[in-house]
Amino acid sequence: MKIFQGKVISTKMAKTATVAVTRVVVDPLYKKRFKKIKKYHGHDDIGVKEGNMVKFVASAPISKLKKWKIVEVITNKKV
Numbered sequence: 795m796k797i798f799q800g801k802v803i804s805t806k807m808a809k810t811a812t813v814a815v816t817r818v819v820v821d822p823l824y825k826k827r828f829k830k831i832k833k834y835h836g837h838d839d840i841g842v843k844e845g846n847m848v849k850f851v852a853s854a855p856i857s858k859l860k861k862w863k864i865v866e867v868i869t870n871k872k873v
Contacts, residue, residue, distance in 0.1 A: 796852045799868065800834070802842050811838040811864060813850060836862040846870060 800815035813834050820827050836850045837860050847868040855861050 797849060797865075798834070798851075798862075799847065799849050802844055802846045802848055803833070805838070805842065805844055807835075809838055810860060811836050811842050811848070813848060813862075813864070834862050835859045836864045838864050840864055840867060842867055843870075 798813075798815050800813040802811050803814045804812040813836050814831050815834065816829055816831050818827050819830050834850065836848075837853070837856050842848055842864060848864050849866050849868060850862045850864045852861065853863040856863075
């Protein structure tokens, strides 16, 4: 089971939160580090707010874009 951790960047849809996951990638040739950010749509039963850090897991498809479910809130304050 895939478990990701990210920051909630939008809660404008009903029972859906957009979560941004940031990771650091190293270029294989030049060894330069840079950030990659990917957005996921997660099903929100908890009621998270923008700026929260959350954990979310893979689930059965809920809609066209929602294939993730938010499990817990790690931090409540805005980061």
